[in-house]
Amino acid sequence: MPNVAVDGKLREECGVLGLYGRGLDVARLGYFGLFALQHRGQESAGLAVTDGKEIKAHKGLGLVADVFTEEDIASLGSLGAHTAVGHVRYSTAGGGGLANSQPLVANHRRGHIALAHNGNLVNGEQLREELESQGAIFHTTSDTEVILSMLARYRQYGNENALVQALAHVQGAYSLVLGTEAQLIGVRDPRGFRPLCLGRTGCGGYILASESAAIDAIGGRFIRDILPGELVIIDKSGVRSRRFADSPVSACIFEYIYFARNDSTIDGLNVYRARQELGKQLALEHPAQADIVISVPDSGTPAALGYAAAANLPFAEGLVKNRYVGRTFIEPGQELRELKVKLKLTANIEVIAGKRVVMVDDSIVRGTTMQILVRMLRQAGASQVHVRVSCPPYVSPCYFGIDTPSTAELVAAQCDVKEMCALIGADSLGFLSLDGTLAALSPAQTSACVSCFTGVYPMSIDKVKRETRLVRPADDWSDVRG
Numbered sequence: 001m002p003n004v005a006v007d008g009k010l011r012e013e014c015g016v017l018g019l020y021g022r023g024l025d026v027a028r029l030g031y032f033g034l035f036a037l038q039h040r041g042q043e044s045a046g047l048a049v050t051d052g053k054e055i056k057a058h059k060g061l062g063l064v065a066d067v068f069t070e071e072d073i074a075s076l077g078s079l080g081a082h083t084a085v086g087h088v089r090y091s092t093a094g095g096g097g098l099a100n101s102q103p104l105v106a107n108h109r110r111g112h113i114a115l116a117h118n119g120n121l122v123n124g125e126q127l128r129e130e131l132e133s134q135g136a137i138f139h140t141t142s143d144t145e146v147i148l149s150m151l152a153r154y155r156q157y158g159n160e161n162a163l164v165q166a167l168a169h170v171q172g173a174y175s176l177v178l179g180t181e182a183q184l185i186g187v188r189d190p191r192g193f194r195p196l197c198l199g200r201t202g203c204g205g206y207i208l209a210s211e212s213a214a215i216d217a218i219g220g221r222f223i224r225d226i227l228p229g230e231l232v233i234i235d236k237s238g239v240r241s242r243r244f245a246d247s248p249v250s251a252c253i254f255e256y257i258y259f260a261r262n263d264s265t266i267d268g269l270n271v272y273r274a275r276q277e278l279g280k281q282l283a284l285e286h287p288a289q290a291d292i293v294i295s296v297p298d299s300g301t302p303a304a305l306g307y308a309a310a311a312n313l314p315f316a317e318g319l320v321k322n323r324y325v326g327r328t329f330i331e332p333g334q335e336l337r338e339l340k341v342k343l344k345l346t347a348n349i350e351v352i353a354g355k356r357v358v359m360v361d362d363s364i365v366r367g368t369t370m371q372i373l374v375r376m377l378r379q380a381g382a383s384q385v386h387v388r389v390s391c392p393p394y395v396s397p398c399y400f401g402i403d404t405p406s407t408a409e410l411v412a413a414q415c416d417v418k419e420m421c422a423l424i425g426a427d428s429l430g431f432l433s434l435d436g437t438l439a440a441l442s443p444a445q446t447s448a449c450v451s452c453f454t455g456v457y458p459m460s461i462d463k464v465k466r467e468t469r470l471v472r473p474a475d476d477w478s479d480v481r482g
């Protein structure tokens with residue numbers, strides 16, 4: 001199964017959400033919040049709510065709008081819950097399917113818990129094998145259940161301490177939201193790979209979300225980002241913070257380049273502004289003799305605007321996106337692949353004909369979509385097509401929560417820029433340099449993860465697997481529902 005989206009982009013990972021507030025309709029607000037995170041995962045969605053005594057969950061495959069009916073939201077709302085945990089998913093580790101959809105909900109003899117995870121554990125498989133050899137039973141194939149199982153081992157120490165103990169064994173990327181009987185807990189891994197932020201809701205409640213856009217969407221107010229290695233506990237006393245680890249930070253640079261919403265702000269840097277700066281830098285590094293600048297919408301648009309401003313060229317809507325095309329089930333094959341792209345993007349002949357065009361996109365993965373788009377522009381009458389990409393060539397797979405094709409399928413890992421240019425049929429091709437990328441995001445992101453551009457990872461995947469060993473046998477979970 002291909003692991004790039006229909007439009008040839010990398011798959012976003014997941015989105016997590018948590019709400020806490022007595023007297024708040026956390027179910028309905030959670031539902032609205034999930035819509036704002038839909039871009040982070042379209043394969044499944046779920047929401048769990050608790051009033052402290054009981055936990056109710058609803059999950060399903062598909063988009064948020066498909067998964068929840070008004071009755072589902074009303075049913076969740078009828079509990080009068082004070083805590084909600086939500087999740088949208090594109091499967092990374094463990095594969096898809098309803099069993100792996102989140103939040104994972106577990107009932108324990110001392111209470112219950114709902115867990116939502118964004119990221120990917122690099123030692124998840126190894127921990128699972130060890131836990132299984134010690135008698136643990138798993139109901140899903142996702143690495144998130146490994147965290148839940150680890151948590152169960154230390155549950156006697158109380159939720160907060162159990163979590164800290166469990167996380168000491170876990171390596172990789174994780175932004176977590178947990179809902180227990182009395183608390184909403186947010187965690188960001190020590191390197192801060194994936195974003196997580198905190199906000200206030202209208203009626204004195206709190207929200208945790210992968211992106212600040214979800215806080216805005218429910219009428220909340222952004223307070224701050226959760227720091228790498230920080231755990232925040234929200235309960236009736238307010239918000240407490242605890243640092244559980246200290247490590248060099250390597251937040252994912254691709255959140256700024258492509259994954260996050262334009263209207264989100266992550267670690268103090270607005271995504272829209274970041275993309276514009278990337279585009280400006282791109283124009284300085286790779287100017288072109290052209291008449292207009294166009295973007296591959298939507299994520300390529302801010303960078304194209306930045307490019308156009310820096311190059312003093314007009315920006316125009318040369319490619320028009322059909323926003324009403326959902327999933328398409330078209331079998332592979334060059335002709336049909338082309339049709340699939342054309343269903344989503346059409347060249348605006350009025351804008352393109354007779355022009356020397358600069359087309360800006362945020363990334364090239366396999367190169368097949370770009371090849372189709374270049375051809376589409378030529379068919380629309382473009383006299384020249386210059387492709388500009390607002391990040392360096394993507395040459396190495398991600399182990400931290402992004403589903404990437406194998407190195408063999410990454411066009412930049414197989415070809416140099418000249419070969420890629422010939423392959424996509426452009427008149428010229430330019431990628432933003434790594435230094436230029438970091439300069440554009442500076443000073444907010446000077447120590448970001450850039451492994452997919454360099455092949456050098458912030459942690460040794462094999463070393464992590466060797467060094468992680470468990471110390472005690474498993475505790476008893478009475479029921480774990482995937």
Ligand code: SF4
Pocket residue numbers: 193251252253254255397398399400401402449450451452453
């Ligand atoms: S490898 Fe790339 S996509 Fe993965 S976390 Fe690092 S920067 Fe992000």
